[in-house]
Amino acid sequence: MEVSITGAKIFYTFPIDFPILGKFQITETLVVSWLVMLIITGLCIWLTRDLKVENISKRQAVAEMLVEMANKFVIGNMGEKFRKMIPFVAALFATSLVSNLISLTGLRSPTADLSVEAAWAVVVFIMITAEKIKAGGVGGYLKGFTQPIPVLTPFNILSELATPISMACRHFGNILSGIVINSLIYAALALASSALFGLLPGLVGDILAQIPFLSVGIPAILSFYFDWFTGFMQAFIFCMLTTMYIANASEG
DSSP, X not given: OEXXXXXXXXXXXXXXXXXXXXXXXXXXXXXXXXXXXXXXXXXXXXXXXXXXXXXXXXXXXXXXXXXXXXXXXXXXXHOGGGGGGHHHHHHHHHHHHHHHHGGGGTXXXXXXXXXXXXXXXXXXXHHHHHHHHHHHHHHHHHHGGGOSOGGGHHHHHHXXXXXXXXXXXXXXXXXXXXXXXXXXXXXXXXXXHHHHHXXXXXXXXXXXXXXOGGGSSHHHHHHIIIIIIHHHHHHHHHHHHHHHHHHHHTTO
């Protein structure tokens, strides 16, 4: 087992060299991402079973509430003409949220790998560019880089490229920092526990010093912020930026 540059464990490498990809690697990020997709797919199937018009179940009520929230979020931020974006934004939010929260199970969050957020940001960037071209044409899009004066063209190009980079790095940095801080807290509490109970004399002290008592309870409280709150907020912010950038791009 190896570790990639992004920190994800490599479980398997296909021996065949693919023309573009090179040696295709099965990483921890890829495996957990598949698991996230299975969880979301299974949840959607479960929530939408046996739909009724009257006497709906609590499960259907939850499903309708989630759909209504997605409708209000997209239409409220982008307008009625972007109703077609509701499935994409909802799927993006669900994938980001579940990916962030899956670290609570002990698995490494896929969003702690920059390549995941980078892929999302590239997709959003393509959609933003498509909306700009749709609004002003190819000529208008290219002319926009020369505004307000042609000498600013290089800076306008850098500003355009900075959009997906900033979106990816913001999400990645917050999730990774939470994982690192939690790991440091666990390690510090384990050392403190060992030092504290190691003060007890004899065999009892030696045994108790091996058990990280202080690592129980305290990290769970901090996890409420680093996993639950931060995970939800980063998913929300990424989707909010997506809707705002695409909506603004359509205005030309």
